[in-house]
Amino acid sequence: MDVLATARVGLMTAGNRFAASAHKVARLGADPSVDMVRETVEMVEAKHAFTANVQVVRFADEMWRSLLEIQVRSDRR
DSSP states (O other): OOHHHHHHHHHHHHHHHHHHHHHHHHTTTTOTTOOHHHHHHHHHHHHHHHHHHHHHHHHHHHHHHHHHHHHHHHHHO
16 A cells, blocks of 8 residues: 555545535525535545645655665665
């Protein structure tokens, strides 16, 4: 399983969720069926999902850096 690919899909999905919800909010005056509370919750959830996926990317980067450092130390011996 490619962690970065999974995080990338998660980032795209969260961004799309946020954008779709923002689009609905933008239509609030023209479309009385838009539930502002629901869309606010959707945007907050999308933001948290995006943040969680960013953390996965950061962790994967940190892990790769650690592995490279171990490899460099091993090669120096």
